[in-house]
Amino acid sequence: MADLRCNIAGVQSPNPYWLASAPPTDKEYNVVRAFKAGWGGVVWKTLGEDPPIVNVSSRYGAVNYNGTRMAGFNNIELITDRPLDVNLREIKQVKRDWPDRAMVVSLMVPCEEESWKRILPLVEDTGADAVELNFGCPHGMSERGMGSAVGQVPEYIEMVTRWCKKYTRMPVFVKLTPNITNILHPARAANTGGADAVSLINTINSIVTVDLDAMAPTPIVGGKGAHGGYCGPAVKPIALNMVAEIARDPECQGLPISGIGGVSTWRDAAEFISLGSGSVQVCTAAMHYGFKIIDDLTDGLSNWMDSKGHQSLEDFRGAAVPNVVNWNQLDMNYECIAEINQDLCIKCGLCHVACEDTSHQAIFAKRVDGERRYEVNDPECVGCNLCMLACPVEDCITMREVDNGKPYMNWLQDPRNPANIKAAE
Amino acid sequence: MTASADIQAGRLRPDDYVENFNDVHPPLDRKRALIESARCYYCYDAPCVEACPTGIDIPSFIRKISTDNVKGSAVDILTENIMGGACARVCPTEILCEGSCVRNTQEEKPVNIGELQRYATDHLFDSGQQVFERAASSGKKVAVVGAGPAGLSAAHRLSLLGHDAVVFEARDKAAGLNEYGIAAYKVPNDFAQREVEFILSLGGIELRCGQAIGKDFSLTELRRDYDAVFLSMGMAGVNALGLENEDLEGVVDAVDYIAQLRQSGDLAQLPVGRKVVVIGGGNTAIDIAVQTKRLGAEDVTLVYRRGKDNMNATWHEQEFAQLNGVKIKHWAQPTKLMGQDGQVKEIEFEYTQLDDNGRLMGTGDHFSLLVDQVFKAIGQSFVPAPLMNGAADVLELSSGRIAVDEDRKTSLSDVWAGGDCVTGDDLTVAAVQDGKVAAGAIDRHLRG
Ligand SMILES: Cc1cc2nc3c(=O)[nH]c(=O)nc-3n(C[C@H](O)[C@H](O)[C@H](O)COP(=O)(O)OP(=O)(O)OC[C@H]3O[C@@H](n4cnc5c(N)ncnc54)[C@H](O)[C@@H]3O)c2cc1C
Ligand SMILES: Cc1cc2nc3c(=O)[nH]c(=O)nc-3n(C[C@H](O)[C@H](O)[C@H](O)COP(=O)(O)O)c2cc1C
Ligand code: SF4
Ligand code: SF4
Ligand code: SF4
Numbered sequence: 104m105a106d107l108r109c110n111i112a113g114v115q116s117p118n119p120y121w122l123a124s125a126p127p128t129d130k131e132y133n134v135v136r137a138f139k140a141g142w143g144g145v146v147w148k149t150l151g152e153d154p155p156i157v158n159v160s161s162r163y164g165a166v167n168y169n170g171t172r173m174a175g176f177n178n179i180e181l182i183t184d185r186p187l188d189v190n191l192r193e194i195k196q197v198k199r200d201w202p203d204r205a206m207v208v209s210l211m212v213p214c215e216e217e218s219w220k221r222i223l224p225l226v227e228d229t230g231a232d233a234v235e236l237n238f239g240c241p242h243g244m245s246e247r248g249m250g251s252a253v254g255q256v257p258e259y260i261e262m263v264t265r266w267c268k269k270y271t272r273m274p275v276f277v278k279l280t281p282n283i284t285n286i287l288h289p290a291r292a293a294n295t296g297g298a299d300a301v302s303l304i305n306t307i308n309s310i311v312t313v314d315l316d317a318m319a320p321t322p323i324v325g326g327k328g329a330h331g332g333y334c335g336p337a338v339k340p341i342a343l344n345m346v347a348e349i350a351r352d353p354e355c356q357g358l359p360i361s362g363i364g365g366v367s368t369w370r371d372a373a374e375f376i377s378l379g380s381g382s383v384q385v386c387t388a389a390m391h392y393g394f395k396i397i398d399d400l401t402d403g404l405s406n407w408m409d410s411k412g413h414q415s416l417e418d419f420r421g422a423a424v425p426n427v428v429n430w431n432q433l434d435m436n437y438e439c440i441a442e443i444n445q446d447l448c449i450k451c452g453l454c455h456v457a458c459e460d461t462s463h464q465a466i467f468a469k470r471v472d473g474e475r476r477y478e479v480n481d482p483e484c485v486g487c488n489l490c491m492l493a494c495p496v497e498d499c500i501t502m503r504e505v506d507n508g509k510p511y512m513n514w515l516q517d518p519r520n521p522a523n524i525k526a527a528e
Numbered sequence: 529m530t531a532s533a534d535i536q537a538g539r540l541r542p543d544d545y546v547e548n549f550n551d552v553h554p555p556l557d558r559k560r561a562l563i564e565s566a567r568c569y570y571c572y573d574a575p576c577v578e579a580c581p582t583g584i585d586i587p588s589f590i591r592k593i594s595t596d597n598v599k600g601s602a603v604d605i606l607t608e609n610i611m612g613g614a615c616a617r618v619c620p621t622e623i624l625c626e627g628s629c630v631r632n633t634q635e636e637k638p639v640n641i642g643e644l645q646r647y648a649t650d651h652l653f654d655s656g657q658q659v660f661e662r663a664a665s666s667g668k669k670v671a672v673v674g675a676g677p678a679g680l681s682a683a684h685r686l687s688l689l690g691h692d693a694v695v696f697e698a699r700d701k702a703a704g705l706n707e708y709g710i711a712a713y714k715v716p717n718d719f720a721q722r723e724v725e726f727i728l729s730l731g732g733i734e735l736r737c738g739q740a741i742g743k744d745f746s747l748t749e750l751r752r753d754y755d756a757v758f759l760s761m762g763m764a765g766v767n768a769l770g771l772e773n774e775d776l777e778g779v780v781d782a783v784d785y786i787a788q789l790r791q792s793g794d795l796a797q798l799p800v801g802r803k804v805v806v807i808g809g810g811n812t813a814i815d816i817a818v819q820t821k822r823l824g825a826e827d828v829t830l831v832y833r834r835g836k837d838n839m840n841a842t843w844h845e846q847e848f849a850q851l852n853g854v855k856i857k858h859w860a861q862p863t864k865l866m867g868q869d870g871q872v873k874e875i876e877f878e879y880t881q882l883d884d885n886g887r888l889m890g891t892g893d894h895f896s897l898l899v900d901q902v903f904k905a906i907g908q909s910f911v912p913a914p915l916m917n918g919a920a921d922v923l924e925l926s927s928g929r930i931a932v933d934e935d936r937k938t939s940l941s942d943v944w945a946g947g948d949c950v951t952g953d954d955l956t957v958a959a960v961q962d963g964k965v966a967a968g969a970i971d972r973h974l975r976g
Contacts, residue, residue, distance in 0.1 A: 169566050169594075170562065170563055170566045449630040449631075449633040449634045450571075450575060450630055450633070451569045451571040451572070451574075451630045452571050452572030452573045452574070453569060453570070453571065453572060455572055455573075456572035456573075468572075468573060475573070475575070495569050495634070496634060
């Protein structure tokens, strides 16, 4: 049995699965249920200064895609709406009752040194393992100069991180917003400020749907809507890329990452970890199915690790990072072409029409003795993968590597590169 | 039919009749329609379309269901098949569209095209909208004989194309076998008449019921008074067993009995035997067997002279009959009807087999069944006599039905024909296609 124990920036948990700072971690009742179910840790719902904020009624929206509920999810909630002392008391109690679980406390206070100086000792007193600075919330709080309003300005990130390192001995996680053009700027700022780890991604600015009867974005609050924060399975690709960008950035080497964004299955978690994540944080999947999913998250990861011979998370953490390169490092001489397994083919013709209408006209639609038959026209196939992706039958179309005997040659070395043509002249 | 001791009405409790003759397949609600529509792959050059005799763009109408464009979906269906609502209920989809669905290869479970089609067309009918618009009037008038699926399809298409259609129908009600023949539980709640109303609501179609060709007017007169004629009278004849005593009380034509059942205001008034034997192997045989069972007959045995794969009824229909408690016996043919006091009591069969040349022959071994009612369902035939009555030109026949070319044109230059009165699949959907194709050809002819 693989060892799932996780250690990130000195914070230990029996498994890498933490519930992200959100409604599932808003109070003792929920967190205790989560720990009973087996979650490795929580990032407590973001605390702020009193008086507590007030939430609106009608708070969530979703993208349901082709029968899949909540393929994407958004919300217009703010930080915790409960008094600070109530939260602190509960955090202390839970940490005392569940000492082996990671207890990270998320914070968001105004961008003033005094505010941070005031709140940090209170949190430290609970026995919490770490704090996470919420520089991500894209709605509501940002209008008040907090959340992503800070997260979008690298100088502020660095400054606040420094204050926190100054006023607490707890590890400081900085949670990054994806609502920026280059994730490396805020990540590097956090690193420079002394952050012990970064957590990402927070939610993405979004309007999930427009209600065409009400003519308003959902969720609708009294006839109007505001942009919200997008998360759930739909955002995983964006999150993975941002995690990978930081993991392979020379300036951020050694900076631990807590991966967040669309983690719903053990496979998602394994992908985040392979790109360098320490712990992974989950919100939407738990909000969709409840805490019981931790069972498959841990069990599935452990079984997969066994099948690969990985004994601990360290065995494969970051293993995919060296294979994430810039486009100009790809082998221009690599060639693959589509291959159709005629025994599996159900004759839906989707490969043909995809290639014919939108790609390279490389799949013949034939009739052989009246039977449909789809065949790849090898010389025309550029190996784009489209047909393979469109085919509804698993493994029916595969991409076969063509051995053309040519050596590795990247774009910088490629004679077709205009820069090289110029140099040759 | 006079009721004797073993042929009785009211064998069931009132509620049982309602349940037994209600929709066999309850309609899909929106949620289930969305789930089912998501199963369609939106195939290119889709095999299901090719397998639909009317060529409905199935992937397109299903995709429109999945996007809640249900009206657009219904229009797609009705544009190719104006009786898309009836066809959704009565088509043997297992050998048509659904039989060709690529999902069969993948998981032996096709997309439920029939029920999705019903979902879309029901939606439109319930909304009461007219979605078609007639082209400018051509001033031409076409006579249509027979208001079954073929005739109504032709009339609707002709009207769409700008011609006026006058439909002559021998019976009191239009819709042909949709009204008088199709099994009651396939088209409950007066669906056939609602569909007729929908078709007529386009305008340009005049329906004249109680008007039979060969009796009230002749083909010659129609040809004289109209710019073109479309014949769609179906099959009026019923095949006989050719046995002695066929006129015994209790020996009944299945088609007649079904017509009676379909028109009965109160099924509890319809007498049915305790022990029923059905002879035949097609849809009519299945339908009469299941319907008598559902009327309360105790033992229903369907006897067919060949094997299960030779039956015209699809495997799905055979299975359906068996699920309803009908016993199917293969390889036996009736040889003798025996009665008492003019009432059939027993029927004798001879086992059959194929000889070395593949011809059917009796084995010489016999068995017999006690019986209260024997239903004959061994096929119908086209009766040409009404057309010949007074017609100057003689219509050519082929295999006992009206001979037509690809355009459904007969041997007469201004007469077209379609549906069961011409050779082809005897299915509602095939009749609709015939009407549509003929109307197109008539249009081209009239605009010459
Ligand atoms: C019992 C039974 C069950 C069936 N079940 C199915 C099924 O489940 N699915 C399926 O696809 N098909 C089924 N069929 C076949 C289907 O009903 C026919 O193929 C279809 O109705 C043919 O349409 P049509 O318009 O050619 O003929 P019909 O529906 O027979 O219509 C012909 C019309 O012409 C009228 N007519 C006849 N003679 C004259 C005259 N001299 N003058 C004026 N009008 C006249 C008739 O009254 C009738 O209204 C069934 C058939 C039967 C008998
Ligand atoms: C294969 C592919 C190539 C694309 N190339 C370009 C491009 O060269 N320039 C561009 O502006 N957008 C490009 N796009 C983005 C599309 O124009 C579009 O903005 C994007 O796909 C989002 O739309 P969709 O997800 O609804 O398809 C490309 C998209 C795809 C899928
Ligand atoms: S890989 Fe791309 S180019 Fe090749 S056959 Fe498939 S769709 Fe066409
Ligand atoms: S998409 Fe796949 S299943 Fe469909 S025709 Fe092409 S190879 Fe066959
Ligand atoms: S064959 Fe099946 S999956 Fe393909 S378009 Fe038709 S119904 Fe859809």
